[in-house]
Amino acid sequence: MALGKLWQVFFGKRSESGAPAEAVRADPTLPAPLNASRTTANDPPGPTTIPPAVGLSGVAKTEATSPIKSSGLSRGKRLTAKRLAKVEADPQRVLAVAPAASTHDARPARPKKNAWTPWLAGRSVLSVLDTQPGDGTRAVEILEAIVCVSNPMPKYAAIDSFELASGGLSVLKFHRLVRGAGGQAIPVPGGLLDGLRHLSQTHGTVDLVLLAGAEADWERADVRRWVERVAHPTTTILRRTTEGRWVAVERPNVVATERRPSKAA
Secondary structure, eight states: OHHHHHHHHHHOOBOTTSSBHHHHHHOTTSOHHHHHHTOOTTSOOOOOOOOOOBOTTSOBOOOOOOTTGGGTOOHHHHHHHHHHHHHHHOTTHHHHHSOOOOOTTOOOSSOOOSTTHHHHTTOOOOEEEESOOTTSHHHHHHHHHHOSSSSSSOEEEEEEOGGGSTTOOOHHHHHHHHHHTTOEEEEEESOHHHHHHHHHHHTOOEEEEEEOSSSOOTTSHHHHHHHHHTEEEEEEEEEEOTTSOEEEOOOHHHHHHHHSOOSOO
16 A cells, blocks of 8 residues: 555556556547546646537527627618628629619609690699599590699699499599699589589689589579689680580670779879
């Protein structure tokens, strides 16, 4: 026993194979856990290795170092920087990500010429009143004849029964047709006299009046009275004859008023 202790003092403790413990620790062919188990309390501590974190999939997670992430930018700015980096890496992506120019709200420099141009050319028509819009085709044609850059969104009012009449023009379709032609739709459901009264109290006067239908008879005194309520001295009033032609309505009282000299003169 005494010889064994002296041997341990001078040469260290032997392993099971007969080699000193230092040789066992220095052997690089042995795995790390075996080397760690052979260390003694007197050995200096070695470098500590922290194992990588393992995710749910069993794959070790590595912390990627990104210059964008470490720059202190907000999330929105980081995303923008990443997109710009992709575009710079591939210039052909510019064609794919560049939005196409929208021409939905574009207005022509001059109105379109059609059958209504002789009646409307040279006149400032910012608002229209139609007493019987029919299927909405006339509204589209008139708006095409007046909509332009200087008159981008004229008002188009229509007095009609709309859905109340079987097979009539619906309010929704009237809105869609007028808006598609560049105008602002103002539907007035009801009869002619009630519609004229409502329009005169809510919207005032208009620049063009279209009298169509049996109810819009210019010979009737009540119709003339209420039409004059929504018309100003320069309003153009057109009525549709029984033959389907449009003729201008003579307004002798308005003409006499226009020729009368003003007090200032």
